[in-house]
Amino acid sequence: MNEYDWYGLDNTAKIYPAISGPHTTSVYRIDIRLNEKIKPDLLEEAVNNVLPFFPAFKVRLKQGLFWYYFEHNFEKASVDEEKGCPTNRIDADTNNDYLFKFSYFNNKINLDVFHALSDGTGAVNFLKAVVGCYLNLCGKELNGFSENVEIAQNYPAMQDSFAHYFSSVSAEKTKKIIAYHINGANRPLGSVKVIHGILETDSLKALTKSKNVTITAYLAAVLAFSILETMPGRKSAHPIRLSIPVNLRRFFESKTQRNFFAFIYIDIEVKQSEYVFDEILQLVSEQLITRNRPEYLAAKTSYYLQAEKNIFTRLTPLMIKNFALRMIYKQIGEKTYTCTLSNLGEIKVTPSVGAHIERFDAMLGNSKINHLNCAVCSFNNKLVVSFTASVYETDVEKYFFRFLSGQGLKIILEQN
Amino acid sequence: MKYCNECKTYVLGNGQCCPLCFSKLSGTAEENIAEAYPEKKELPRKYNFILRLLLFLSVAAGLICLFVNLLFWSGLLWSLIAVTVILLLWETVGLMILSKKNIGWRLFAQMIAVLLVSITVDAVTGWKAWSLGYFAPFVIIASSCAMTIIFYIKRTQWRENMLFQLIISVNGFIPVVLYLCGLTKVLWPGAVGALYSLLSLLWMLIFFDKQFKNELKKRFHV
Numbered sequence: 352m353n354e355y356d357w358y359g360l361d362n363t364a365k366i367y368p369a370i371s372g373p374h375t376t377s378v379y380r381i382d383i384r385l386n387e388k389i390k391p392d393l394l395e396e397a398v399n400n401v402l403p404f405f406p407a408f409k410v411r412l413k414q415g416l417f418w419y420y421f422e423h424n425f426e427k428a429s430v431d432e433e434k435g436c437p438t439n440r441i442d443a444d445t446n447n448d449y450l451f452k453f454s455y456f457n458n459k460i461n462l463d464v465f466h467a468l469s470d471g472t473g474a475v476n477f478l479k480a481v482v483g484c485y486l487n488l489c490g491k492e493l494n495g496f497s498e499n500v501e502i503a504q505n506y507p508a509m510q511d512s513f514a515h516y517f518s519s520v521s522a523e524k525t526k527k528i529i530a531y532h533i534n535g536a537n538r539p540l541g542s543v544k545v546i547h548g549i550l551e552t553d554s555l556k557a558l559t560k561s562k563n564v565t566i567t568a569y570l571a572a573v574l575a576f577s578i579l580e581t582m583p584g585r586k587s588a589h590p591i592r593l594s595i596p597v598n599l600r601r602f603f604e605s606k607t608q609r610n611f612f613a614f615i616y617i618d619i620e621v622k623q624s625e626y627v628f629d630e631i632l633q634l635v636s637e638q639l640i641t642r643n644r645p646e647y648l649a650a651k652t653s654y655y656l657q658a659e660k661n662i663f664t665r666l667t668p669l670m671i672k673n674f675a676l677r678m679i680y681k682q683i684g685e686k687t688y689t690c691t692l693s694n695l696g697e698i699k700v701t702p703s704v705g706a707h708i709e710r711f712d713a714m715l716g717n718s719k720i721n722h723l724n725c726a727v728c729s730f731n732n733k734l735v736v737s738f739t740a741s742v743y744e745t746d747v748e749k750y751f752f753r754f755l756s757g758q759g760l761k762i763i764l765e766q767n
Numbered sequence: 768m769k770y771c772n773e774c775k776t777y778v779l780g781n782g783q784c785c786p787l788c789f790s791k792l793s794g795t796a797e798e799n800i801a802e803a804y805p806e807k808k809e810l811p812r813k814y815n816f817i818l819r820l821l822l823f824l825s826v827a828a829g830l831i832c833l834f835v836n837l838l839f840w841s842g843l844l845w846s847l848i849a850v851t852v853i854l855l856l857w858e859t860v861g862l863m864i865l866s867k868k869n870i871g872w873r874l875f876a877q878m879i880a881v882l883l884v885s886i887t888v889d890a891v892t893g894w895k896a897w898s899l900g901y902f903a904p905f906v907i908i909a910s911s912c913a914m915t916i917i918f919y920i921k922r923t924q925w926r927e928n929m930l931f932q933l934i935i936s937v938n939g940f941i942p943v944v945l946y947l948c949g950l951t952k953v954l955w956p957g958a959v960g961a962l963y964s965l966l967s968l969l970w971m972l973i974f975f976d977k978q979f980k981n982e983l984k985k986r987f988h989v
Contacts, residue, residue: 357981384803415985417987425923426923432805457803459803753774762776763768763779765778
């Protein structure tokens with residue numbers, strides 16, 4: 352990407368600049384724990400060495416008359432010691448116009464990313480490349496690392512895969528369903544509570560295999576069950592609705608560094624009669640199987656794409672568009688789900704790099720009425736479930752982890 | 768590692784309570800473990816005495832001027848000049864020194880502020896239109912020069928700076944238009960300003976045509 356290059360935001364990215372604010376930061380964090388203390392100057396050098404290979408990150412956000420756009424950022428990215436809480440808002444004005452932020456603390460490297468830039472997959476790749484380069488600068492012997500960066504440079508990293516795949520797919524509208532919301536006493540703005548639960552991937556895998564479900568389905572079921580059990584009076588007119596992001600690269604060949612994901616929703620009606628866990632597990636698993644199909648995801652995504660391509664939408668000035676998007680998000684965005692569960696899956700690195708890494712964590716930012724979110728990622732037999740909460744209550748997390756430990760799993764907790 | 772007997776979970780770190788149920792943990796913390804997160808310090812919001820003092824002094828000065836002006840009325844509302852100058856000082860400090868915004872934007876805003884003050888002074892001292900006739904063209908030329916220098920110094924922000932150079936240059940034609948409408952009485956300063964603006968526009972179009980076209984395309988893409 353050179354100094355003249357610019358590109359419009361992809362379909363999902365378009366919503367984030369409009370809705371993000373102090374409450375809804377639209378920021379997620381991926382962090383990595385190494386075996387030794389971080390050297391800040393080398394980390395900064397590594398970030399700036401790797402950045403040119405990740406053009407989707409080396410950008411700044413600008414306003415046009417009709418749309419936002421990204422253009423090349425000439426500044427260097429800076430690295431600071433961790434301050435504040437994970438997923439706090441990234442202030443581009445004080446961050447050399449960058450919309451991602453590297454920070455470090457003891458032996459941990461954090462990467463906070465504004466969601467308009469990229470999704471979890473893109474950010475993990477970026478983080479992996481930076482860590483590889485950092486370890487290299489630290490004088491560690493790494494095999495096969497430089498090839499990884501070579502690949503990152505060559506593939507069509509800047510493709511808008513939404514437009515590429517879904518422009519001509521017939522659309523299907525998503526029904527508007529108001530979901531149940533977890534309430535509580537709000538923490539001060541920007542002070543997010545993070546609770547990590549570290550599980551052994553193998554023992555969880557054995558457990559889910561015995562139930563004949565996937566790890567995502569199992570964790571989603573436990574989460575839905577926890578929300579149900581901790582619901583005041585177990586009564587709600589609205590269903591529990593989990594929003595589960597799906598990586599579309601799994602179904603549609605794409606090497607993009609930009610966003611390429613879609614949400615699927617899992618609905619659990621709150622019935623008067625008591626559910627047992629296995630019923631919920633079955634409900635969740637069935638819905639996941641029927642919805643996690645390329646045709647279903649394509650039709651749902653295409654609906655938003657066609658809304659974006661509408662000539663009236665396009666010709667509306669950005670200010671009005673932002674206002675409209677905020678209203679729409681309030682009504683049919685955040686109200687329609689209870690909680691997000693994002694499973695990044697297993698993160699793989701080359702063995703020589705992996706030898707220096709202890710674990711990865713992922714965290715999601717909250718929104719004004721969605722006070723609890725959950726992200727999962729695993730590395731080297733360590734599966735980390737991270738809850739981010741903007742309320743003081745920890746009922747759901749407590750139920751969730753107690754349930755899992757009740758299944759005979761060893762759980763190690765960590766909090767911020 | 769510490770252990771919570773209620774939740775049946777292990778807990779990392781030096782905390783005394785379980786993060787889930789807040790009951791007391793048993794066991795001892797593991798040795799040599801690096802804390803994962805910085806300690807949360809709830810800093811009380813800094814009480815900025817100097818800022819408050821300056822704010823009070825400026826409001827007081829404005830009010831005293833207005834009071835004296837009205838009490839000993841001499842047919843001239845000079846207190847308005849004092850108030851606008853105080854506002855200009857605040858704007859200059861806030862925008863030119865403290866703000867993190869793009870330099871081109873700050874320069875443009877400063878230019879507008881200075882012009883507004885000059886128009887106020889002109890209006891209070893019995894409108895002779897010198898603010899628009901003489902002052903405005905030269906302020907615009909000066910801003911345009913400054914913008915050109917910034918354009919070459921601050922190369923990483925040339926895209927914004929080019930846009931503000933364009934905006935300032937377009938403003939350079941306003942004094943001539945005002946003369947043609949009969950609002951000002953003198954032509955030559957405005958004409959000099961317009962010539963300068965025209966030259967700087969031409970300079971941009973000839974030397975940076977590609978960048979210019981690209982910038983417009985970006986800003987107006989549908």
